[in-house]
Amino acid sequence: KTKIPSLSMGNFNTDYSGKAKACIQGLRNGYDFIFVLVHIEAPDECGHRNEVMNKVRSIELIDENIVGPVLAELEQYDDFKIMALADHPTPLSVRTYTRDAVPFTVSKKETAVTAHCLSRKKTQQKRVSSTKKASF
Numbered sequence: 553k554t555k556i557p558s559l560s561m562g563n564f565n566t567d568y569s570g571k572a573k574a575c576i577q578g579l580r581n582g583y584d585f586i587f588v589l590v591h592i593e594a595p596d597e598c599g600h601r602n603e604v605m606n607k608v609r610s611i612e613l614i615d616e617n618i619v620g621p622v623l624a625e626l627e628q629y630d631d632f633k634i635m636a637l638a639d640h641p642t643p644l645s646v647r648t649y650t651r652d653a654v655p656f657t658v659s660k661k662e663t664a665v666t667a668h669c670l671s672r673k674k675t676q677q678k679r680v681s682s683t684k685k686a687s688f
Contacts, residue, residue: 562593599642
């Protein structure tokens with residue numbers, strides 16, 4: 553049984569590594585998952601409160617404590633696909649949701665990234681039409 557971290561609150565102080573451990577534990581339990589979702593609310597909440605430094609730091613903590621360890625675990629598997637994205641933008645300038653495009657990154661084992669960057673600048677370099685379906 554996969555244990556859900558007890559400190560999974562939706563703010564900046566959430567248990568980032570606990571979320572990664574729960575994801576990895578689920579993968580290691582031998583279940584044939586076709587989809588695993590790890591939801592982190594911290595950058596969104598920091599956007600609502602106009603907390604610039606906490607928003608940046610929460611994204612860094614996601615990268616360090618979730619994306620990195622999960623990618624390291626996935627490298628042990630014959631095949632995998634991973635996607636990182638936001639459910640919606642929450643710009644600091646308006647402190648609420650907008651209909652702006654949502655940057656994302658998709659990778660699979662054959663092309664897995666070793667350095668990960670979720671910056672808007674990087675994602676704008678490879679903009680994909682919202683009507684185009686990804687094949688992976």
